[in-house]
Amino acid sequence: MSSLPNTMKASVYHRRGELEVEDRPVPELGEHDVLLEVDFCGVCGSDIHFVLEGWGQPGSVEGHEFSGRVAAIGAKVDKWKIGEEAVGGPSPRCGECNFCQAGRPSLCAGRSTPGVAVNNDGAFAQFVRVNQEHLLKIPAGLSVKGAALAEPLAVALHGINRSGVQAGQRLLITGGGPIGALSIAAAKIRGVEEIVLSEPHPKRRALGELLGATVMAPEEMVVPSFPTEIIENPFDVVLECSGNRVAMENSLTQL
Structure with a gap:
């Protein structure tokens, strides 16, 4: 690490x-750690909550949607070389709790979340320290910038996989933010052709249309007056991507 600077800029x-x-000091590496020079780091909705609602730990560095290049490696790192492009994102998992043992590490009870856990700074900085097991190589043809979307895309894919939506089915997506937009793109690649996006903001509707969805404003949605009523042409699957209470309730009426 002699060629690396001793300090770096970080958003604290x-x-x-x-x-x-x-x-801030450039992070010191453990034997199995990789030092990634951060090229891109997305701003997640949780990062906004950390700052605006005070979720963060004072003195911490947020950021978990990141990509970059390997700048240094620990003594026992055997999967990475200096200069390789990589994408990170998931918080470190304990590997021992019931969720980890059941193959559901995203629900790890002992995960170390950047900005919350002590000594686990995120990637809103020039460099970030990551265990070699928590990085993925960026494949040929994918830009480092595009790779920074891997974590939110994984969220969209998880929803699509859990929903079981298939080609030939009708899909409604409520909320055209990053997760909603990525859900449209991922569903299209999966062969789902009939996708409708309900979104109040014109710019997000325009993006949804560009990605291949039919778009509408929420007030255009036909909502039954009584719980026993069924809409004329119900959807097979709804992905609720807005977190809005009214959108959640109205989504159920579209099935």
Whole structure:
């Protein structure tokens, strides 16, 4: 690590509504750690909550949707070489709790979330330390910038996989933010042709249309007046991607 700087710039959370760009020491590596020079890091909705609602730990660095290049490796790292492009994202898992043992590490009871757990800074910085097992190689043909979308795309794919939506079925997506937009793109690749997006914001509707969905504003949705009524042409699957209470309730009427 002799060619690396001793310090780096990082966006540090101090208190609710307050971030500052500061000089921080470049992270020291353990034997199995990789130091990634961050090229891109997306801003997740949770990052916004950390700052605006005070979820963060004072002195912490957020950021978990990141990609970059390997700048240094620990003494026992055997899967990575300097200069390789990589994408990270998932919080470190304990590997021992019931969820991890059941093959559901995303629900790990002992996960170490960037910005919350002590000594686990995220990627809103020039460099980030990651265990070699928690990185993936960026395949040929995919840009480093595009790879930074891997984590939110995984969220969209998880919803699609859990829903079981298939080619030939009708899919409704409520909410055209990042997860909704990525759900449209992923469903299209899966062969789902009839996709309708319900979204209030014109720019997000325009993006949904560009991705191949038929779009409408929420007020255009036909909602039955009584719980026993069924709409004329129900959807096979609904993916609720907005987190809005009314959207959740109306989604159920579309099935």
